Amino acid sequence: MTAIIIQLLIGGVLLGGLYALIAFGLSLIYGVARVLNFAHGTLLAIAGIAASVMSAAWGLNPLLIAAILLPVFFAFGWLMYVFLLEPLKARNPMQTVVGTVLVTVGLLLILSDLAAQLAGPTNRNIRLDLDVFAFGGIIVSTTELYILLGIVGLTLALHAILTRTWFGRAVRAVTQDSVGARICGVRAGAIHAATVAFGSAIVAIAGVLYTLNFPVNPYVGFELTVKAFTIIILGGIGSLPGALLAGIFLGVAEALTGFFWSSDWAPGLSIMLLLAILILFPQGFLSRSAT
Amino acid sequence: MIRMWSAFAVGAAILASVDPSAAKQNSCDGPIVLGTTISVTGINSSLAGRWDKMTEAFEKEFNKNGGVFVSSCNKKLPIKFVYYDDQSIAATAVSLYEKMATVDNVDLFVGPDWSTHGFPVSAVFEKYKIPSVMSNVATPKVYQSGFKYIAGIALDARTWSKNYFEMLAGMNPKPKSVFWIVQDNLVTKAVHENSIPLADKIGAKTVGTEHFAGTTKNFSGAILKVKAAQPDVIYISAFDAVSVPLVQQMRQLQVKAMDVHHIMANGSMARQADLEGVSGEIYWHEGLGGNYTDFARAVLAQADIKVFDYLWTIGRIDAYLVMLQAIERAGAVDREKVTAELRKPGASWKHVGGEFQFDEGGLSQIVSYTHQMQKGEPVVVWPAAQANGKMNWPAPSWR
Numbered sequence: 001m002t003a004i005i006i007q008l009l010i011g012g013v014l015l016g017g018l019y020a021l022i023a024f025g026l027s028l029i030y031g032v033a034r035v036l037n038f039a040h041g042t043l044l045a046i047a048g049i050a051a052s053v054m055s056a057a058w059g060l061n062p063l064l065i066a067a068i069l070l071p072v073f074f075a076f077g078w079l080m081y082v083f084l085l086e087p088l089k090a091r092n093p094m095q096t097v098v099g100t101v102l103v104t105v106g107l108l109l110i111l112s113d114l115a116a117q118l119a120g121p122t123n124r125n126i127r128l129d130l131d132v133f134a135f136g137g138i139i140v141s142t143t144e145l146y147i148l149l150g151i152v153g154l155t156l157a158l159h160a161i162l163t164r165t166w167f168g169r170a171v172r173a174v175t176q177d178s179v180g181a182r183i184c185g186v187r188a189g190a191i192h193a194a195t196v197a198f199g200s201a202i203v204a205i206a207g208v209l210y211t212l213n214f215p216v217n218p219y220v221g222f223e224l225t226v227k228a229f230t231i232i233i234l235g236g237i238g239s240l241p242g243a244l245l246a247g248i249f250l251g252v253a254e255a256l257t258g259f260f261w262s263s264d265w266a267p268g269l270s271i272m273l274l275l276a277i278l279i280l281f282p283q284g285f286l287s288r289s290a291t
Numbered sequence: 292m293i294r295m296w297s298a299f300a301v302g303a304a305i306l307a308s309v310d311p312s313a314a315k316q317n318s319c320d321g322p323i324v325l326g327t328t329i330s331v332t333g334i335n336s337s338l339a340g341r342w343d344k345m346t347e348a349f350e351k352e353f354n355k356n357g358g359v360f361v362s363s364c365n366k367k368l369p370i371k372f373v374y375y376d377d378q379s380i381a382a383t384a385v386s387l388y389e390k391m392a393t394v395d396n397v398d399l400f401v402g403p404d405w406s407t408h409g410f411p412v413s414a415v416f417e418k419y420k421i422p423s424v425m426s427n428v429a430t431p432k433v434y435q436s437g438f439k440y441i442a443g444i445a446l447d448a449r450t451w452s453k454n455y456f457e458m459l460a461g462m463n464p465k466p467k468s469v470f471w472i473v474q475d476n477l478v479t480k481a482v483h484e485n486s487i488p489l490a491d492k493i494g495a496k497t498v499g500t501e502h503f504a505g506t507t508k509n510f511s512g513a514i515l516k517v518k519a520a521q522p523d524v525i526y527i528s529a530f531d532a533v534s535v536p537l538v539q540q541m542r543q544l545q546v547k548a549m550d551v552h553h554i555m556a557n558g559s560m561a562r563q564a565d566l567e568g569v570s571g572e573i574y575w576h577e578g579l580g581g582n583y584t585d586f587a588r589a590v591l592a593q594a595d596i597k598v599f600d601y602l603w604t605i606g607r608i609d610a611y612l613v614m615l616q617a618i619e620r621a622g623a624v625d626r627e628k629v630t631a632e633l634r635k636p637g638a639s640w641k642h643v644g645g646e647f648q649f650d651e652g653g654l655s656q657i658v659s660y661t662h663q664m665q666k667g668e669p670v671v672v673w674p675a676a677q678a679n680g681k682m683n684w685p686a687p688s689w690r
Contacts, residue, residue: 004515007511007515007544008511008512008515010511011509011511011540012509012511014509015508015509112332113332116332116336116340120340121332121336121337121340122337122340122532122600123337123532123535123560125535125539127565132543132545134545139543139544139545141543143543144543213536213539214508214535214536215532215535215536217337217532219332219333219334219336223506251509254509255509255511255512256512257512258503258507258509258510258511258512258513259511259512259513259515259516260512262501262502262503263501263502263503263504263507263510263512263513264475264502264503264504265504266503266504266507266509266512267504267506267507268504
């Protein structure tokens with residue numbers, strides 16, 4: 001039974017870590033720029049599809065693919081903010097919120113259908129036929145180890161960027177007190193744009209990692225966005241450690257539910273947890289100041 | 292979710308292309324207008340993404356010889372499709388069929404696909420008394436609901452795996468146990484329920500059943516249950532797209548069995564999930580031949596469709612072909628006469644893979660071929676008369 005539990009934990013942590021990576025960018029974008037980006041999961045799907053196409057066509061290494069996609073998605077995020085979202089800031093707060101939702105939902109639909117037209121609607125992934133390690137009834141594939149390594153590496157890099165760089169300090173300053181940050185010389189508008197760009201770049205890397213183990217198609221994005229919203233609510237909006245903890249918690253809970261109860265119930269678990277946490281811990285596991 | 296922009300774009304293109312001189316009922320002027328919806332976008336587009344092109348190619352190829360012979364007109368009439376993207380949403384399909392009945396004034400319907408669409412759309416056919424030959428609506432309950440104006444081309448859930456279990460009965464060593472992994476979906480559950488007695492009949496005892504939701508990504512819980520049960524056969528009743536991570540994770544976790552059977556093991560899944568050695572059901576394959584083979588090949592080539600990638604394409608083509616046969620037999624573009632032909636007891640119909648009859652409710656009695664993925668290619672292994680290879684038993688890749 002111990003081996004089974006460990007096996008379930010490995011699968012749960014892997015999927016949960018990927019959920020957390022998706023949630024990081026979403027959490028950051030909402031925490032700083034106050035943008036509810038419903039197209040966030042779709043960006044992951046498009047990054048995954050692009051990665052799959054590049055892998056199949058040119059046989060590129062996933063690391064190289066991530067390096068190519070990173071600046072592309074950073075630029076896309078920046079342009080998305082400047083041309084589609086920033087103009088909404090001139091409206092009253094209610095119109096800004098509603099407008100943001102409408103724009104990002106519209107973007108989700110356009111990007112999904114555009115990706116389906118360009119790359120086809122079928123599922124895609126990156127096939128890495130790597131070794132599998134088995135010890136004491138526990139089986140781990142090299143691909144899973146790479147993904148885990150990627151999750152850990154990206155989480156540490158994000159933590160370092162947000163705590164040890166000028167950009168990170170500026171982000172936190174704008175999040176905590178936008179007016180105060182401006183008085184100190186931080187251009188809030190530029191920080192908002194950079195944050196949306198940064199969040200989009202993170203999800204591009206998450207897309208490559210996700211596609212190594214799970215298939216993506218142009219329409220999988222919304223489902224992932226909902227999952228990411230659940231995680232940032234569980235973990236506390238704007239909290240990086242909270243999102244990581246919530247993601248892993250959700251992934252492990254799904255895996256355990258699949259074994260001890262039924263796989264049928266695993267996807268619905270996130271909604272049940274969401275409701276429970278909203279009632280019991282309305283601030284999430286960790287408060288936003290933790291970032 | 293409503294994709295307004297794509298609906299507008301597709302709608303505008305179609306409205307612009309519809310010939311206003313379309314035939315009126317019982318008229319001998321102009322083309323016969325067939326209305327349909329296709330899941331060009333949305334969740335089912337991975338199954339039907341290129342069928343808009345296929346439908347255009349079908350129209351072009353079929354009209355090359357003048358169209359369908361209508362005896363009351365004593366001439367051939369060309370056909371014309373009016374199609375919309377139902378975005379894989381049943382409610383959208385319903386409103387589009389309403390629109391085609393009232394605004395586009397189509398003569399007859401073909402489609403839609405999928406059991407989830409078949410139920411609600413059948414009510415529209417009844418309301419306007421316009422017959423339709425649906426495709427890939429496999430759930431028998433749709434046809435047992437008393438709808439008069441429907442017929443459907445699909446593998447029947449009741450006999451989906453009939454050939455597979457017949458084949459298993461003769462295997463050596465004989466499989467003694469089966470574990471069912473079932474997607475929570477109308478058709479996949481129906482296939483599973485109807486396969487249980489077939490397994491019982493050959494003496495394969497059920498050692499476990501696991502249902503999963505279509506959004507499941509982590510299957511480790513289900514797979515560990517399978518490993519604990521040590522079944523001879525693992526039977527997966529699920530759609531192809533949702534099964535990719537399942538089969539991948541089964542490989543990673545080194546699942547062993549005599550055979551892993553998937554009811555929709557197709558090409559796109561094979562490229563992603565390593566289906567080598569997996570057996571499955573197939574509606575038709577180019578190597579099988581049959582009626583309209585050359586016609587089907589020409590249509591598929593024009594639409595750039597590899598039938599193994601879009602497994603249910605031939606079901607769609609068959610729906611078109613059967614509707615055209617019904618018009619020819621009715622001898623008029625008359626909805627009631629066409630309906631009467633479609634529901635005539637004992638009538639035999641030609642389709643790409645051979646001939647078949649409809650059951651009392653209007654569901655085609657087409658039985659699938661059993662195939663096994665061998666060296667990356669689907670090899671038909673049963674029935675023996677149509678087989679182009681032998682089943683590797685037990686499947687080497689799952690030992």
